[in-house]
Amino acid sequence: MGAEVADRVFVPELRERLARSVRLAPVPLSGPLTAPESLAVLAGTEILVTGWECPPLTPEILAAAPRLRAVVHAAGSVKPMVTDAVWERGVVVSSAADANAAPVVAFTLAAVTFAAKGALSAAAGYADGWPAFAARAGADARVIGVIGASRIGRRVIAALRASDAGFRVLLTDPYVTPAEAAELGAELVPLPELCARSSIVTVHAPQLPETRGLVSAEMLRLIPDGGTLVNTARGSLVDTEALARECGSGRLDAFLDVTDPEPLPAGHALLRLPNVLVTPHVAGAQGSEVRRLGEFAVGEVERYVCGQPLRGRLLREDLPRLA
Known part of the structure; x- marks a missing residue:
């Protein structure tokens, strides 16, 4: 090393x-x-x-x-x-992936919490004056979509279910049965349905040839207005330019610890948008x-x-x- x-x-x-x-x-x-x-x-x-x-x-x-x-x-x-x-x-x-998982789960939960509170939009508007209550109330983020029942994805589901925020968790994973998802505390649904029903979508699938671009432009369009994408998995799973367009329009927010490419080119739109937080792959052990x-x-x-x-x-x- x-x-x-x-x-x-x-x-x-x-x-x-x-x-x-x-x-x-x-x-x-x-x-x-x-x-x-x-x-x-x-x-x-x-x-x-x-x-x-x-x-x-x-x-x-x-x-x-x-x-x-x-x-x-x-x-x-x-x-x-x-x-x-x-x-x-x-x-x-x-x-030591298990030892590295706990910090990623904590990071993801923090991002979900910020997303549910509308923290990025509230922070961006603060410079123009104290926001009205409606702007500080956050989103009605009761449905969280988890892509991938990986080591980290399963822990994220458990943490979401254990919180007192009343989250309902949807899961998509081709290797999980509905009964197994229910045991985890989630409802197993196809990816398009997950995106369409979730106010916050968090990515925890592995980087494989078949998962490249999994969260495509089409999937991003399905996420409801005001929704948020959280990615602490791998940048290649998300269509970067499509996400930049959705966030640039103000329709979606994003918390990205990974990107494609990584690092992003200087001046990339995702690095400039007030409703996007990009961190340099720090979710794991630091x-x-x-x-x-x-x-x-x-x-x-x-x-x-x-x-x-x-x-x-x-x-x-x-x-x-x-x-």
């Missing part, structure tokens, strides 16, 4: 705890894994703890690590890093939260060396449905 990432995710006390279970390489690897100093370390590595900025584990890299048995990822998605060769070698893979990733990874290493089941273990067949 990047040197700065390693310093923040694995604070000294976590490194000391890790060193009680395994023999650590003297210096964390950063930069190209093909560098001579990296190859020398990989030659004897049995467990590779990775994080943001880790290069792909190609067949060439794996050939340089003949003793490698496990990869413990101190971050969320492993897709940019774990290649087919990793699975073919039988290497165990674990991810600040003091990144320590959670290190704690999860250290716990996984401890469980692995003791022969215990891993909490974050991933299987190859899981990947198509994961972020």
